[in-house]
Amino acid sequence: xxxxxxxxxxxxxxxxxxxxxxxxxxxxxxxxxxxxxxxxxxxxxxxxxxxxxxxxxxxxxxxxxxxxxxxxxxxxxxxxxxxxxxxxxxxxxxxxxxxxxxxxxxxxxxxxxxxxxxxxxxxxxxxxxxxxxxxxxxxxxxxxxxxxxxxxxxxxxxxxxxxxxxxxxxxxxxxxxxxxxxxxxxxxxxxxxx
Amino acid sequence: xxxxxxxxxxxxxxxxxxxxxxxxxxxxxxxxxxxxxxxxxxxxxxxxxxxxxxxxxxxxxxxxxxxxxxxxxxxxxxxxxxxxxxxxxxxxxxxxxxxxxxxxxxxxxxxxxxxxxxxxxxxxxxxxxxxxxxxxxxxxxxxxxxxxxxxxxxxxxxxxxxxxxxxxxxxxxxxxxxxxxxxxxxxxxxxxxxxxxxxxxxxxxxxxxxxxxxxxxxxxxxxxxxxxxxxxxxxxxxxxxxxxxxxxxxxxxxxxxxxxxxxxxxxxxxxxxxxxxxxxxxxxxxxxxxxxxxxxxxxxxxxxxxxxxxxxxxxxxxxxxxxxxxxxxxxxxxxxxxxxxxxxxxxxxxxxxxxxxxxxxxxxxxxxxxxxxxxxxxxxxxxxxxxxxxxxxxxxxxxxxxxxxxxxxxxxxxxxxxxxxxxxxxxxxxxxxxxxxxxxxxxxxxxxxxxxxxxxxxxxxxxxxxxxxxxxxxxxxxxxxxxxxxxxxxxxxxxxxxxxxxxxxxxxxxxxxxxxxxxxxxxxxxxxxxxxxxxxxxxxxxxxxxxxxxxxxxxxxxxxxxxxxxxxxxxxxxxxxxxxxxxxxxxxxxxxxxxxxxxxxxxxxxxxxxxxxxxxxxxxxxxxxxxxxxxxxxxxxxxxxxxxxxxxxxxxxxxxxxxxxxxxxxxxxxxxxxxxxxxxxxxxxxxxxxxxxxxxxxxxxxxxxxxxxxxxxxxxxxxxxxxxxxxxxxxxxxxxxxxxxxxxxxxxxxxxxxxxxxxxxxxxxxxxxxxxx
Numbered sequence: 001x002x003x004x005x006x007x008x009x010x011x012x013x014x015x016x017x018x019x020x021x022x023x024x025x026x027x028x029x030x031x032x033x034x035x036x037x038x039x040x041x042x043x044x045x046x047x048x049x050x051x052x053x054x055x056x057x058x059x060x061x062x063x064x065x066x067x068x069x070x071x072x073x074x075x076x077x078x079x080x081x082x083x084x085x086x087x088x089x090x091x092x093x094x095x096x097x098x099x100x101x102x103x104x105x106x107x108x109x110x111x112x113x114x115x116x117x118x119x120x121x122x123x124x125x126x127x128x129x130x131x132x133x134x135x136x137x138x139x140x141x142x143x144x145x146x147x148x149x150x151x152x153x154x155x156x157x158x159x160x161x162x163x164x165x166x167x168x169x170x171x172x173x174x175x176x177x178x179x180x181x182x183x184x185x186x187x188x189x190x191x192x193x194x
Numbered sequence: 195x196x197x198x199x200x201x202x203x204x205x206x207x208x209x210x211x212x213x214x215x216x217x218x219x220x221x222x223x224x225x226x227x228x229x230x231x232x233x234x235x236x237x238x239x240x241x242x243x244x245x246x247x248x249x250x251x252x253x254x255x256x257x258x259x260x261x262x263x264x265x266x267x268x269x270x271x272x273x274x275x276x277x278x279x280x281x282x283x284x285x286x287x288x289x290x291x292x293x294x295x296x297x298x299x300x301x302x303x304x305x306x307x308x309x310x311x312x313x314x315x316x317x318x319x320x321x322x323x324x325x326x327x328x329x330x331x332x333x334x335x336x337x338x339x340x341x342x343x344x345x346x347x348x349x350x351x352x353x354x355x356x357x358x359x360x361x362x363x364x365x366x367x368x369x370x371x372x373x374x375x376x377x378x379x380x381x382x383x384x385x386x387x388x389x390x391x392x393x394x395x396x397x398x399x400x401x402x403x404x405x406x407x408x409x410x411x412x413x414x415x416x417x418x419x420x421x422x423x424x425x426x427x428x429x430x431x432x433x434x435x436x437x438x439x440x441x442x443x444x445x446x447x448x449x450x451x452x453x454x455x456x457x458x459x460x461x462x463x464x465x466x467x468x469x470x471x472x473x474x475x476x477x478x479x480x481x482x483x484x485x486x487x488x489x490x491x492x493x494x495x496x497x498x499x500x501x502x503x504x505x506x507x508x509x510x511x512x513x514x515x516x517x518x519x520x521x522x523x524x525x526x527x528x529x530x531x532x533x534x535x536x537x538x539x540x541x542x543x544x545x546x547x548x549x550x551x552x553x554x555x556x557x558x559x560x561x562x563x564x565x566x567x568x569x570x571x572x573x574x575x576x577x578x579x580x581x582x583x584x585x586x587x588x589x590x591x592x593x594x595x596x597x598x599x600x601x602x603x604x605x606x607x608x609x610x611x612x613x614x615x616x617x618x619x620x621x622x623x624x625x626x627x628x629x630x631x632x633x634x635x636x637x638x639x640x641x642x643x644x645x646x647x648x649x650x651x652x653x654x655x656x657x658x659x660x661x662x663x664x665x666x667x668x669x670x671x672x673x674x675x676x677x678x679x680x681x682x683x684x685x686x687x688x689x690x691x692x693x694x695x696x697x698x699x700x701x702x703x704x705x706x707x708x709x710x711x712x713x714x715x716x717x718x719x720x721x722x723x724x725x726x727x728x729x730x731x732x733x734x735x736x737x738x739x740x741x742x743x744x745x746x747x748x749x750x751x752x753x754x755x756x757x758x759x760x761x762x763x764x765x766x767x768x769x770x771x772x773x774x775x776x777x778x779x780x781x782x783x784x785x786x787x788x789x790x791x792x793x794x795x796x797x798x799x800x801x802x803x804x805x806x807x808x809x810x811x812x813x814x815x816x817x818x819x820x821x822x823x824x825x826x827x828x829x830x831x832x833x834x835x836x837x838x839x840x841x842x843x844x845x846x847x848x849x850x851x852x853x854x855x856x857x858x859x860x861x862x863x864x865x866x867x868x869x870x871x872x873x874x875x876x877x878x879x880x881x882x883x884x885x886x887x888x889x890x891x892x893x894x895x896x897x898x899x900x901x902x903x904x905x906x907x908x909x910x911x912x913x914x915x916x917x918x919x920x921x922x923x924x925x926x927x928x929x930x931x932x933x934x935x936x937x938x939x940x941x942x943x944x945x946x947x948x949x950x951x952x953x954x955x956x957x958x959x960x961x962x963x964x965x966x967x
Binding site: 059060099103106113156160 | 249250251254255335338339342430432434442489490492493496497498500501502503504505506507508509511512515
């Protein structure tokens with residue numbers, strides 16, 4: 001009972017601490033750069049995210065927990081008479097896991113996987129997106145301007161259930177970047193944000 | 195189910211509270227159903243399906259919210275019961291008690307289970323994690339790692355050996371030569387692949403064990419740098435085959451030194467050409483599948499263990515959350531079932547309670563019954579049966595009471611009930627009739643407060659006083675059971691004053707008895723008529739005897755006077771003769787008058803029974819009117835009058851008497867010229883459903899002074915008269931004859947507005963001659 005009480009007190013302190021944490025630590029995901037590049041008829045996204053994990057998450061990763069980062073991209077155009085037009089809405093997932101036997105980190109994206117030796121490299125690799133086909137020519141109107149939105153989150157639903165329960169009341173686990181929104185006009189060759 | 199129609203006021207009350215009654219159960223059922231669904235989902239969610247994997251977090255959050263909702267509902271239900279209890283709402287206590295019992299029955303086992311499960315979950319999760327197991331797993335992993343490292347080291351050593359052999363080769367050896375040598379060396383060292391790369395990671399020569407084996411990628415720049423620095427390095431590559439099976443490949447990279455000169459030259463930077471010519475040997479060897487399999491199993495177990503150890507807080511939270519939610523759900527089900535069942539159980543009892551209240555207030559109408567077939571339903575039915583019996587008994591009682599009341603009401607005798615202080619408790623219409631006043635307003639008062647009844651009151655007090663005297667006298671000797679049967683009776687004369695300020699002599703025969711110690715019953719009858727009849731009988735007897743006694747000496751007196759007259763005529767002086775004649779005439783006249791009077795008395799006393807035969811009243815009147823031709827009368831005879839049964843001689847006397855009286859009265863009246871009216875008519879009479887019968891009415895009216903009220907009451911008694919002359923026997927005789935004929939006679943004063951204009955005698959003959967067939 002006292003242990004449980006202690007836990008609660010700990011949670012309380014943690015909660016208070018986490019409330020202030022964005023000011024102290026640079027944890028979370030931040031968009032460093034994003035670029036939409038026209039290749040042939042379609043558009044590809046290149047982006048770099050800076051992923052910083054909290055000590056707890058790092059520990060979990062090192063103990064074999066598989067972290068899934070989900071990148072979401074959507075293209076919208078506001079319409080005054082109806083809901084927003086959404087010509088493109090795609091997601092892609094990158095799994096980062098630790099292999100204790102070989103002491104390597106494995107990153108796998110869309111069927112392609114490779115290993116790196118350190119966590120730093122692994123997170124860097126996970127945060128780098130190159131040549132992701134996000135917009136198809138057939139779906140957009142060349143004469144119009146759209147809003148592109150991009151973010152990366154830690155996909156909690158891919159975690160084992162006990163961690164999901166934990167994540168419910170623990171902000172440590174809610175790792176996500178803000179939506180990065182920038183105008184996109186098909187007439188330009190490359191669109192660079194930040 | 196309610197089988198009999200609900201009384202209107204109840205159904206109105208039901209309709210008013212209808213939405214309240216429906217809303218709560220519906221809300222409770224809906225939330226209960228939702229909670230059940232979510233709970234089932236949560237318990238099923240431990241199976242690893244994609245749907246639950248993706249939506250587990252939402253499911254869990256929803257369950258937490260629902261758990262809170264259930265807790266709120268439980269608290270609200272509890273509060274509702276508490277409020278009803280405090281308000282002392284009808285039936286709330288019973289429902290609350292039943293609900294509490296049910297809730298206890300449901301909740302206590304649930305709590306015990308919850309507590310045990312809580313302990314079990316907390317402890318058993320902890321017991322999964324053991325330092326020994328963790329250490330063992332870590333050691334196993336380390337072992338695997340060491341094995342791999344050892345193999346890698348071995349491979350690296352092999353590589354160093356080969357590199358040593360390769361350094362002896364001339365620098366300008368062709369690629370084909372190198373490949374040949376590599377193939378030979380590969381077979382010697384039992385590796386999959388031997389390859390030589392230059393610093394630019396370009397493949398120079400390669401030897402592969404089989405054609406279908408994938409070529410290893412060229413060593414990365416960092417790897418080369420490391421190899422250069424450490425004189426050889428190695429990595430473990432992991433390959434995932436198409437079928438998902440993993441395999442480990444050991445890769446060793448060893449620099450091939452090109453002789454001291456070249457190498458020294460390269461080191462000193464004199465010959466960049468020599469550096470360019472630096473070469474690296476890469477060896478690739480597959481870890482044996484059995485080793486791979488075992489090390490992978492260790493790695494999986496280690497990861498799982500670590501993951502579970504890390505996630506145990508969440509796991510416990512999850513289990514306990516599910517348990518808590520289950521407890522809430524069980525509580526919720528228990529409380530709502532308790533409320534429902536409690537309400538159901540209490541319903542018949544409440545119905546009975548309402549029923550008894552209604553019966554207590556006198557409403558004996560049938561109450562709703564429960565058609566459940568159990569004892570409670572039986573109870574409601576029995577209750578209704580009981581009510582019906584009470585209602586029947588009451589109806590029967592009321593019927594007999596009203597029967598008794600109607601008998602009392604129609605009784606000619608007066609019945610009064612007094613209490614001990616002689617206050618009137620009850621009276622019947624007969625009493626009202628006898629006293630000529632309403633007694634009902636005097637109830638609860640002593641009747642001596644009313645002047646009319648003072649004598650009556652005094653008489654009954656005296657009567658009861660004598661009764662008590664008698665009882666107390668006997669009490670010492672006789673047993674005590676009999677006194678209630680004792681009654682007193684006496685005849686009293688009331689001298690009440692009527693509206694004409696004349697005395698109305700009413701003779702009462704009063705009987706009294708004690709109903710109980712508090713109530714006294716008085717039964718009395720107006721026997722004035724009886725007394726009158728007795729009086730006329732007595733008069734008849736007196737008259738007969740007097741007539742007999744007086745008549746006997748009258749004839750000798752008359753004969754003696756006539757003889758004196760005869761003998762002394764002419765024998766005495768004229769003066770004496772004159773005096774004698776006058777006296778004897780007086781004697782004879784008076785004797786004659788006395789004889790007539792005596793005859794009248796005799797006639798009154800000895801009126802024979804009428805010889806009844808069919809007589810036409812009209813003809814009889816016509817005949818008598820012939821005698822009164824000197825004084826005309828107004829005659830209206832109804833020719834439709836049927837014959838009556840009567841004695842013509844006696845009827846003639848009656849009519850004669852009445853006409854004589856009427857004529858005399860008219861002469862004494864103010865208007866001497868007014869005519870006497872004689873009228874006959876047919877009057878129908880009938881009682882109830884009997885066939886209507888006819889009667890003949892004879893009316894004789896005069897215009898005299900009428901009768902004073904005192905005379906009117908006793909007109910038919912002998913010696914009651916208004917005339918200056920007369921015996922007063924006329925009407926008495928008439929009354930007697932009429933009574934003998936079974937007819938009725940009535941005397942009234944004729945009134946024109948307030949003014950008395952004469953008197954009227956009416957006779958109704960009901961005894962008609964049978965119609966000739």
